Amino acid sequence: SVILAISRYRMFEVADSLDVSNLIENLNSVVVVLSPKGKIIYFNTFTARLFNYPKLNEPVELRKLVGPFKFQEVENEVLQPTLKGTTVTNYELAVRNPLKRKLWLSISTELIVNNGNVQGILAVAHDITERRKSRETLNQQNKALRKIAYTQSHIVRAPLARILGLIGLLDLTKDIDPENKKIIENVQHSVLELDEVIREIVRNTSPPEN
Numbered sequence: 001s002v003i004l005a006i007s008r009y010r011m012f013e014v015a016d017s018l019d020v021s022n023l024i025e026n027l028n029s030v031v032v033v034l035s036p037k038g039k040i041i042y043f044n045t046f047t048a049r050l051f052n053y054p055k056l057n058e059p060v061e062l063r064k065l066v067g068p069f070k071f072q073e074v075e076n077e078v079l080q081p082t083l084k085g086t087t088v089t090n091y092e093l094a095v096r097n098p099l100k101r102k103l104w105l106s107i108s109t110e111l112i113v114n115n116g117n118v119q120g121i122l123a124v125a126h127d128i129t130e131r132r133k134s135r136e137t138l139n140q141q142n143k144a145l146r147k148i149a150y151t152q153s154h155i156v157r158a159p160l161a162r163i164l165g166l167i168g169l170l171d172l173t174k175d176i177d178p179e180n181k182k183i184i185e186n187v188q189h190s191v192l193e194l195d196e197v198i199r200e201i202v203r204n205t206s207p208p209e210n
Contacts, residue, residue: 030105030125036118038062038079050127051097066095082109082121092128104132149205152198160195164188 024031025044033042039059048055051065062079063071070093078088088109095103105125112119167188 030123030127032065032123032125033112034062034079034121034123035059036083036120038075040065041120050103066093070095078107078109078123079121082111083118085111087111092132093125094132102129103127104129145205149202152205153202157195157198160191160198163191164195167191 026046027044028046030047030050031042031044032040032047035041038061040056040062041059043053043056043065047053047065053065062074066074074093078091078093082088088107091107093105093107095105097103104127106128107123107125109121109123112122167184170184
């Protein structure tokens with residue numbers, strides 16, 4: 001992962017041959033470093049562009065980046081668990097940038113420790129807005145299919161069931177005009193065919209259960 005690469009690159013002694021800071025700056029992912037108290041002490045160019053935020057000249061409160069309404073969620077679900085030693089992986093968070101555009105981020109974190117002392121938190125987030133939109137569209141389509149299935153199964157079939165019931169009350173063994181008897185039998189056959197068509201529609205429009 002990006003976090004693994006950033007936090008452990010020194011193990012491979014590539015610092016001299018690779019401009020890590022330039023690599024981070026040009027990542028198409030949100031990269032943020034926070035102090036142990038939760039203040040932002042670094043973010044890369046992609047983060048600044050995504051949130052339409054000016055260049056960072058001094059530490060700023062995280063709530064200024066994610067907004068006051070989402071800060072508590074980030075505090076409880078991301079920062080505090082990380083500070084307690086739990087690595088957060090792919091936590092999905094909805095935020096709005098200053099342009100009021102809704103963004104979905106998948107956040108992963110790792111604690112920055114040096115000589116046993118906590119130095120801060122490294123957070124990397126990927127913009128998954130389009131993926132979430134696709135997922136929400138699919139969910140809406142499934143809801144529409146379930147509604148169609150319910151309508152066909154419960155609303156449309158109810159009158160058919162009543163027609164079949166009424167036909168069943170007729171005693172076709174009694175003296176009845178042969179022509180009328182044939183008509184009634186054809187109606188019954190057609191209603192049964194329509195009932196089977198509706199059942200097939202219900203089967204085809206019922207999304208699989210998760």
